[in-house]
Amino acid sequence: MTAMAGTSATPRGRTATAPPPPAGPRPRRIAALPTAALVLGALYCVVPTLWILVAATKSRTKLFSTDTYVPSLDLGLVHNIRDLSDYQHGIFWHWMLNSFFYATVGGVLASLVSAATGYALAKYAFRGRTALFNTILAGVLLPQIVLAVPQYLLLSKAGLTDSLLGVLLPQLFNPYGIYLCKIYAESAVPDSLLEAGRIDGAGEGRLFVSVGLRLMGPGLVTVFLLQFIAIWNNFLLPFVMLTSDDKFPLTVGLYSLLRHGAAEASLYSLVITGTLLSVLPVIALFLSLQRFWRIDLVTGALK
Template sequence: MTIDSPARPAVSPVIATRTERPRRRGIAVLPTAVLLLGAVYCLVPTLWILIASTKSRSELFSTATYLPSFGSGLIDNIADLSSYDSGVFWHWMFNSFLYAGVGGLVATAVSAATGYALAKYQFRGRTLLFKTILAGVLLPQVVLAVPQYLLLARVGSTDSYPAVILPQLFNPYGIYLCRIYAAASVPDSLLDAGRMDGASEWRMFSAIGLRLMAPGLITVFLLQFIVIWNNFLLPFVMVTSDDKFPLTVGLYSLLRHGANQASLYSLVITGTLLSVIPVIALFLSLQRYWRIDLVTGGLK
């Protein structure tokens, strides 16, 4: 003889969804608040630079911090910055473009070739080499700057353009990204078909590998360009001549002179604002090609 258990009352789906909605909303509020705080933390200094660059030298310390000036302060600051020391600021801008452009392109090419080889070729010591490269990602620039300076000083290459470019051509993080992207986007069957048709390894890398890896290479170039553009320690150690300074070291030297001349603070703030504009423009322009390459790579 079996005794039937009493039937449980059915829960209305409407009541269930009503009880679940507050929990979901509560969970979603916390990440949104964290993202908003992070955005405020990043945007407030940028907003301050943008507002401070619109003020004249007399208004910089006499007006409210976040109260912009609607006069000709920004135009006057740009004119004063351009005329300072025979236009040395624009020479620093050219040096930054040279360091970041040449260094970013060559470092991307080195990362592409190395990552492709690590992903598509089997050779002795490949795993050990890849782990050694990953260990290089963990090394800070402070540790590497002095040994790099000593090596270049021994061959007499300090205080020159190659002294800033050469140490940044090997990018461990870029090699890691290219290795992962080559393994995922370049199929082995396509390479085997090319070998059967008699194509050389260089031909397959240049005609097949680089095209399929294009979205990843754009990412590596963008990251490397920004790293070199914002790099301060390496050019500060390697270069001593003012005409070879990038923007980071040049603005620092201008700020150091501003300790004795308070009027130079406006020039430093305006120069900082102008130094951010090329990076933003490059990111926005490459983002468009980045999305196009992602679509075409998916179709291929």
């Protein structure tokens, strides 16, 4: 017997059951948890930044006498910048230049060291390469506070404490930057291109400069930016190494200004204004280099 349309044949003694209704949309309680976590994380980052923006607009007399998140409209920020520039004959801007020097020179040199080391680990086979890479990778797990005292003792024996080299030399070796350069060199620098260069008579140094660095360009921009920010925000190393005020970076200089503010409360507004100004170069650098953040092998090869 032919079954009617829309029904199905069933064994004798059993009744046909309708198929279960389609499942409705799942509750969104699980999806709400990551969203709430992201919102809390955003507030954790935005609220202190908003407080600095608002507090920098207040004068010394209004900093603690007005509402916390109500900005002042009486040109308090302009007066704070002027007072900060006049403090100790403009030593704040000297600290700013020191931070630029440490971060720029240290970032460029550390990026080159990371590029050369990562390129060698990725493109050359030698005995102990795996053990060396694992040792370098283990350096990522070491906190800077553990290395501060040994670095100070080593550099003090070499007579490099309270000097620019005492701050720059420990920053040149970046384990995480070496790791990124190794991974990027493995994917961005083809072995066939290197073999073609060797056939044409190019030396290993020329291959690294002419081929390796050019193809690793986008990755090196990321390494430089990360190292620049790390040096710019570094406090412990220059605090241990330096004793002269004219060699301080912004982090140590603002800390010394805050320490003096414990006895003179009027300096708190200068510390807040200096903190706001110290963030602006990092934001500008991030926005200017953001367009280079791409893993584009074709573009890198054309360059």
